[in-house]
Amino acid sequence: MKKKIIAYNRVETPVLEDLQKKYDVYFYKNIDTKTDPLFLEHLSEAQGIIGLELEVDKELLEHAPHLEIVSNVSVGHNNLDMEQLTERGIMATNTPDVLTDTVADTVFGLLISTARRIPELDQLVKNGEWKTEAIEPEYFGTDVHHKKLGIIGMGRIGQAIAQRAHFGFDMDILYHSRTRKPDVEEKFSATYCTLDELLSESDFICLITPLTPETEGMIGKREFQLMKKSGIFINGSRGKTIVEQDLIDALKTSEIAAAGLDVFEKEPVNAINPLLQMKNVVTTPHIGSSTYETELKMSELAAHNLEAGLNGRKPPNLIDESVWKT
Ligand SMILES: NC(=O)C1=CN([C@@H]2O[C@H](COP(=O)(O)OP(=O)(O)OC[C@H]3O[C@@H](n4cnc5c(N)ncnc54)[C@H](OP(=O)(O)O)[C@@H]3O)[C@@H](O)[C@H]2O)C=CC1
Numbered sequence: 001m002k003k004k005i006i007a008y009n010r011v012e013t014p015v016l017e018d019l020q021k022k023y024d025v026y027f028y029k030n031i032d033t034k035t036d037p038l039f040l041e042h043l044s045e046a047q048g049i050i051g052l053e054l055e056v057d058k059e060l061l062e063h064a065p066h067l068e069i070v071s072n073v074s075v076g077h078n079n080l081d082m083e084q085l086t087e088r089g090i091m092a093t094n095t096p097d098v099l100t101d102t103v104a105d106t107v108f109g110l111l112i113s114t115a116r117r118i119p120e121l122d123q124l125v126k127n128g129e130w131k132t133e134a135i136e137p138e139y140f141g142t143d144v145h146h147k148k149l150g151i152i153g154m155g156r157i158g159q160a161i162a163q164r165a166h167f168g169f170d171m172d173i174l175y176h177s178r179t180r181k182p183d184v185e186e187k188f189s190a191t192y193c194t195l196d197e198l199l200s201e202s203d204f205i206c207l208i209t210p211l212t213p214e215t216e217g218m219i220g221k222r223e224f225q226l227m228k229k230s231g232i233f234i235n236g237s238r239g240k241t242i243v244e245q246d247l248i249d250a251l252k253t254s255e256i257a258a259a260g261l262d263v264f265e266k267e268p269v270n271a272i273n274p275l276l277q278m279k280n281v282v283t284t285p286h287i288g289s290s291t292y293e294t295e296l297k298m299s300e301l302a303a304h305n306l307e308a309g310l311n312g313r314k315p316p317n318l319i320d321e322s323v324w325k326t
């Protein structure tokens with residue numbers, strides 16, 4: 001008998017079609033399915049789940065007695081209650097590495113767009129408001145090259161950001177993570193520092209940690225106050241790693257100069273969120289890894305993890321290896 005899987009928004013079409021040949025696939029596009037009786041019925045039969053950011057918590061797991069593996073189509077796995085999954089011996093996997101460069105490009109793109117005010121000036125040109133041959137100083141941006149960049153979370157993506165900054169833009173790099181990384185320091189001439197030192201000394205700050213109990217709200221009022229008034233803050237991690245209201249206040253009171261945001265406390269972001277009214281805030285809708293090439297690679301890797309788990313092989317990207325019993 002074919003195994004049953006729930007494929008959850010988003011699994012790229014070729015990957016979905018391949019899974020459909022081998023498994024009974026219940027495909028869900030809507031993110032609001034957790035109370036849907038049909039979803040709960042499918043969940044009660046499923047051996048596997050593959051998808052992006054389905055909140056897998058105790059309540060959901062109570063409806064999933066046959067579940068063997070949850071395969072996230074993302075590297076972040078804050079949507080998974082790992083304690084509950086491990087306690088039940090259910091495997092969980094993610095998709096590291098294949099998205100690293102793409103996310104670093106997004107973060108760097110936000111950084112440059114914010115510093116050079118590209119979306120604002122694009123709008124000015126398109127609105128027919130480019131009146132004089134030489135643009136007025138009120139529309140000048142600030143340099144990126146040769147400035148000081150602080151990276152919070154010097155993991156895979158943090159290092160890919162450092163690579164772009166060091167080799168492409170001659171930036172000085174400060175970093176903060178849980179552990180020091182001598183190889184990274186050597187490769188990018190990077191300097192390890194405390195969070196407070198990084199905040200007060202950097203011209204640009206990129207936050208790219210996972211969302212965990214330790215990082216939730218790690219950047220708030222006190223941290224924004226430590227930043228330079230000319231400082232530009234970029235968040236590529238998760239919305240809840242910062243206190244969003246404190247960012248709004250810091251921008252309103254010119255505590256910092258500008259922000260580039262790919263992630264928000266609530267997603268999709270509420271249309272009346274004050275951040276969306278600010279010219280010095282550049283936003284993207286959580287698209288760090290969203291290129292055709294990378295989304296396909298992520299889906300393929302997630303399917304590979306899922307199939308390994310369902311067929312008695314160790315998935316390459318097991319988040320908690322302790323669930324694997326040889
Ligand atoms: N916007 C988007 O579309 C995307 C967002 N992301 C986000 O980026 C995150 C990072 O991904 P990736 O680089 O692959 O992950 P890694 O695990 O490779 O890196 C995470 C880094 O964060 C550091 N870190 C963890 N906890 C803390 C803490 N309490 N204080 C300071 N630093 C900490 C780690 O430190 P140490 O090395 O010392 O352990 C590590 O350097 C993901 O978890 C996800 O949330 C990822 C992809 C796309």
Ligand SMILES: O=CC(=O)O
Pocket residue numbers: 073074075076077099288289
């Ligand atoms: O946000 C995306 C991820 O892969 O994590």
